[in-house]
Amino acid sequence: MFIRWIARIIAVLNSNRRPIEVGAAVACAFLLALMPSGNLLWIILFLLTFFLRLNLGIEMVFLAVFGLLAPLVDRPVDAVGYWFLTIPGLQGLFTALYAVPLAPFTRFNNSMVAGGLLLGLAAWIPVCLLAMQGVVLYRRHVHPRIVNSKLVRAIKSSPLVSRLSLAVGRVRGMYGAAGS
Amino acid sequence: MAEKKLPRPFNRPIPESRYLRKVLGRVYLEPDREYLKSLFAADEVGMVRLVREPTDDERKRIRKIAKEVRRNRGVVQKGKLTILIIIIAGVAVFDLAFKNILVTRAGDQLLESAFGARSNLSGVDFRPLRGSISFSSLTVADKSRPMMNLFELGSTRMDVDTLRLLGGHLIITRMEAKGIRWGTPRKISGALTQAPSSRAPSSQGKSDPTAAGSSGGVAVPEISSVLAGLNIPVPGSFDAKKFVESHAQDLKSVTKITEITSRADTLTQIWKDRVAALASDAQAAAGRASELSSIDVNGIKSLDAAVAAYKQVQDAGAVISKTSTEAQTAYDAANADISAFAAQAAAIPGLVSADSRYLVSLVPDISTGGREILTKIVEVYVRAAIGSWYDRLLQGYGVVTRLADQKTATEKPRTRRLPGRTVVFPSAALPRFWLKQASFDAADTTQSLTLAGRVLDVTSDPDLIGMPASFDFQGRSGAASLEVRGEVDGRKDAADRVSVAASTSGQPLDISGGLEGLEISSVKGNLKLSTGITLMAGGGAAGRVQMEASSLAVTGTYARDSFGGILADVLQQDLPLEAAFDYRVAPDGSISFPSGTTNLDQAVNEVLKSRAKQITDALQARVKTELDGLIAAHQPEIDAAKAQAESVRSAVRNQLDTVAAAGNQVESVQKQLDARTAAIKNQAQQQLQNQLNSLQKGVKIPGLGQ
Numbered sequence: 110m111f112i113r114w115i116a117r118i119i120a121v122l123n124s125n126r127r128p129i130e131v132g133a134a135v136a137c138a139f140l141l142a143l144m145p146s147g148n149l150l151w152i153i154l155f156l157l158t159f160f161l162r163l164n165l166g167i168e169m170v171f172l173a174v175f176g177l178l179a180p181l182v183d184r185p186v187d188a189v190g191y192w193f194l195t196i197p198g199l200q201g202l203f204t205a206l207y208a209v210p211l212a213p214f215t216r217f218n219n220s221m222v223a224g225g226l227l228l229g230l231a232a233w234i235p236v237c238l239l240a241m242q243g244v245v246l247y248r249r250h251v252h253p254r255i256v257n258s259k260l261v262r263a264i265k266s267s268p269l270v271s272r273l274s275l276a277v278g279r280v281r282g283m284y285g286a287a288g289s
Numbered sequence: 290m291a292e293k294k295l296p297r298p299f300n301r302p303i304p305e306s307r308y309l310r311k312v313l314g315r316v317y318l319e320p321d322r323e324y325l326k327s328l329f330a331a332d333e334v335g336m337v338r339l340v341r342e343p344t345d346d347e348r349k350r351i352r353k354i355a356k357e358v359r360r361n362r363g364v365v366q367k368g369k370l371t372i373l374i375i376i377i378a379g380v381a382v383f384d385l386a387f388k389n390i391l392v393t394r395a396g397d398q399l400l401e402s403a404f405g406a407r408s409n410l411s412g413v414d415f416r417p418l419r420g421s422i423s424f425s426s427l428t429v430a431d432k433s434r435p436m437m438n439l440f441e442l443g444s445t446r447m448d449v450d451t452l453r454l455l456g457g458h459l460i461i462t463r464m465e466a467k468g469i470r471w472g473t474p475r476k477i478s479g480a481l482t483q484a485p486s487s488r489a490p491s492s493q494g495k496s497d498p499t500a501a502g503s504s505g506g507v508a509v510p511e512i513s514s515v516l517a518g519l520n521i522p523v524p525g526s527f528d529a530k531k532f533v534e535s536h537a538q539d540l541k542s543v544t545k546i547t548e549i550t551s552r553a554d555t556l557t558q559i560w561k562d563r564v565a566a567l568a569s570d571a572q573a574a575a576g577r578a579s580e581l582s583s584i585d586v587n588g589i590k591s592l593d594a595a596v597a598a599y600k601q602v603q604d605a606g607a608v609i610s611k612t613s614t615e616a617q618t619a620y621d622a623a624n625a626d627i628s629a630f631a632a633q634a635a636a637i638p639g640l641v642s643a644d645s646r647y648l649v650s651l652v653p654d655i656s657t658g659g660r661e662i663l664t665k666i667v668e669v670y671v672r673a674a675i676g677s678w679y680d681r682l683l684q685g686y687g688v689v690t691r692l693a694d695q696k697t698a699t700e701k702p703r704t705r706r707l708p709g710r711t712v713v714f715p716s717a718a719l720p721r722f723w724l725k726q727a728s729f730d731a732a733d734t735t736q737s738l739t740l741a742g743r744v745l746d747v748t749s750d751p752d753l754i755g756m757p758a759s760f761d762f763q764g765r766s767g768a769a770s771l772e773v774r775g776e777v778d779g780r781k782d783a784a785d786r787v788s789v790a791a792s793t794s795g796q797p798l799d800i801s802g803g804l805e806g807l808e809i810s811s812v813k814g815n816l817k818l819s820t821g822i823t824l825m826a827g828g829g830a831a832g833r834v835q836m837e838a839s840s841l842a843v844t845g846t847y848a849r850d851s852f853g854g855i856l857a858d859v860l861q862q863d864l865p866l867e868a869a870f871d872y873r874v875a876p877d878g879s880i881s882f883p884s885g886t887t888n889l890d891q892a893v894n895e896v897l898k899s900r901a902k903q904i905t906d907a908l909q910a911r912v913k914t915e916l917d918g919l920i921a922a923h924q925p926e927i928d929a930a931k932a933q934a935e936s937v938r939s940a941v942r943n944q945l946d947t948v949a950a951a952g953n954q955v956e957s958v959q960k961q962l963d964a965r966t967a968a969i970k971n972q973a974q975q976q977l978q979n980q981l982n983s984l985q986k987g988v989k990i991p992g993l994g995q
Binding site for chain 1: 315317319354458705
């Protein structure tokens with residue numbers, strides 16, 4: 110299963126898919142990881158990614174990775190969220206928002222939810238652009254070198270890599286061939 | 290074999306700008322881009338078309354690239370979105386079609402969670418746009434008595450704030466229920482197979498009186514056991530003779546009588562001998578006196594004869610005097626003995642009285658136990674009433690607590706990450722559940738029964754709404770009425786958890802069991818009862834019960850002099866019987882009565898005292914009669930002893946008289962002798978003078994003249 114996930118990521122990186130799909134997936138994973146789960150807002154955002162053209166595999170993997178790291182930034186997230194929720198000028202807005210049906214289920218009035226959303230949205234574009242740039246650079250410079258290196262050619266002969274290669278082939282079949 | 294047609298957009302010439310934007314712009318791998326550039330080129334009119342015929346492999350590759358180009362089109366995956374819309378529409382249709390079933394299940398789950406017993410909703414009609422829920426019937430089982438319903442509702446309608454419902458708040462602005470009933474039987478057990486929530490209050494788990502049933506929460510003693518412990522004497526079965534006999538050895542009068550009669554016998558014997566000796570001496574003295582009568586005092590001519598007679602009289606006088614002295618002494622001794630005997634006999638009535646008092650004191654005085662008896666009888670019903678109320682209050686408080694527990698359960702902090710801080714916006718903060726107002730009524734024209742009540746502000750978060758839940762209830766059946774008001778305060782800083790005041794009037798009182806021991810089959814009348822109970826934050830409850838019973842009628846086979854008869858008189862008097870008790874219910878459900886007042890102290894106790902005095906007097910009279918009988922059995926012995934003593938006195942007196950007569954006789958003789966002696970002496974003296982005178986005339990003595 111894990112090999113298949115890895116294969117899917119490699120296939121996406123090596124396929125003709127738009128770099129923004131990867132960038133958006135990483136940015137969404139970052140946003141979701143900053144927010145505590147178990148509220149309607151998180152669920153809506155998560156479901157939303159299913160209907161957007163972004164790579165779910167990359168999103169899942171990065172969600173897991175960012176999820177492990179998220180507790181490290183809990184305090185800043187909490188502080189930002191609390192600051193945001195207590196801005197006097199926004200109290201009327203929040204009060205009205207809280208009265209909106211289903212809004213309480215989003216727990217937007219929780220400092221971790223609000224802070225995670227705020228920081229996640231603020232970081233969304235930079236993270237997305239960084240990830241896109243990374244994909245472009247990978248495809249332009251890294252991937253050709255890797256493919257043509259002697260080491261990779263040697264490794265390709267090992268059974269594990271054979272299986273990986275087979276998986277990549279299957280995934281590529283799904284996503285479409287992308288040259289070598 | 291015909292060559293397969295190239296896929297769109299490669300199957301026809303397209304403008305170069307569009308080709309660059311829609312095709313080449315969506316190919317991101319350099320090899321593919323270079324490949325397409327080698328295969329497609331713009332002509333002189335700016336249309337991009339094939340520059341050469343592709344091979345079969347190239348056609349395959351072009352098809353793959355075309356597929357990827359299409360996939361890289363747009364931001365939203367329309368196919369998945371369409372599926373989502375279809376699913377949502379399906380759910381909406383399903384919800385509309387099965388909304389009533391869903392509401393029924395949700396309602397049952399909510400009620401089962403709140404009451405801890407099975408709930409059955411039926412005939413549910415949920416109209417979300419109108420914001421109303423109605424149902425035709427609802428039954429909620431009693432957790433402690435699964436085969437009974439805690440309550441049952443008929444046609445009921447609720448106005449729900451639908452928008453708030455979408456916001457996660459079940460706000461019932463108004464609820465109207467008809468046909469409410471309590472304690473109706475069930476055909477199927479209402480016990481839940483599994484507890485609906487593991488978050489039941491711990492206090493409920495420790496000593497949940499509701500779990501023990503209405504009779505299990507508070508121990509209610511049987512009246513028969515109360516009466517059995519009082520050991521009340523019943524005159525009809527009281528054997529006074531046996532009672533006196535069993536205490537005879539302790540009676541001083543009986544002992545004294547025995548002692549007196551014995552002493553009388555001894556005295557009689559002693560004085561019998563002494564009187565005989567005295568009689569002999571008296572006879573001797575009388576004989577000596579009689580001998581003196583033979584003396585012819587006038588016949589005494591000489592002095593010697595007079596001296597001799599005088600000496601005889603002196604001797605007789607000495608004997609008689611001695612005898613007289615002995616008789617007087619015996620008489621005085623007899624008098625002393627008889628006086629002592631009389632004094633002892635005179636003490637007997639006093640001893641009899643003392644013994645009578647002693648025996649009477651052994652007869653139980655039921656007048657002092659009367660209040661205790663009635664208090665205990667009342668206490669049985671008070672305990673039953675309080676126990677029932679206490680159970681219901683705990684059930685009500687349990688509902689509120691479970692609702693509040695559900696609120697707190699949803700706010701459990703996550704462990705791995707910071708829970709964050711929830712900013713509460715006051716104007717928008719609402720509890721998850723809030724029943725603002727519920728009214729219910731029931732009317733049964735066949736029994737002229739009307740019931741009505743209101744429940745206000747039942748909520749899952751009393752602290753948020755800042756007020757306790759309150760309720761009031763009025764019921765009327767004929768002349769009987771019931772009114773209940775109270776508050777259930779689930780707020781954290783609440784001093785009292787539940788406070789309830791209830792009062793009834795015109796309530797029929799019908800006690801038809803438990804008084805068989807008193808031969809009373811039923812007590813019927815009117816009861817007016819008011820009570821207040823407060824469940825304290827620390828557990829347990831305290832309150833006061835005031836009762837007034839009037840127009841009581843007692844039926845039974847009790848005898849008038851039995852305690853049942855007394856109780857009947859007490860209950861049937863004109864004065865209403867009132868009682869007020871302060872009570873405390875400990876956390877374990879046990880009830881104590883720290884204080885209580887009642888006009889039973891006056892009205893009942895007076896009747897009891899009067900009747901008790903009659904009985905006690907009768908018992909005492911019977912005891913006294915028995916004692917008098919016992920004394921009367923000894924009376925002839927006492928009278929005989931008295932007669933004997935009197936005869937002794939009389940005999941001694943006779944002897945004393947005899948001796949006195951003899952003494953008088955001697956004295957008389959002595960007086961005659963004295964007179965005769967004096968006469969003789971005068972006569973001799975005269976004669977001697979005469980002779981001396983005659984001698985003087987015949988003989989001249991020289992020197993004397995003549």
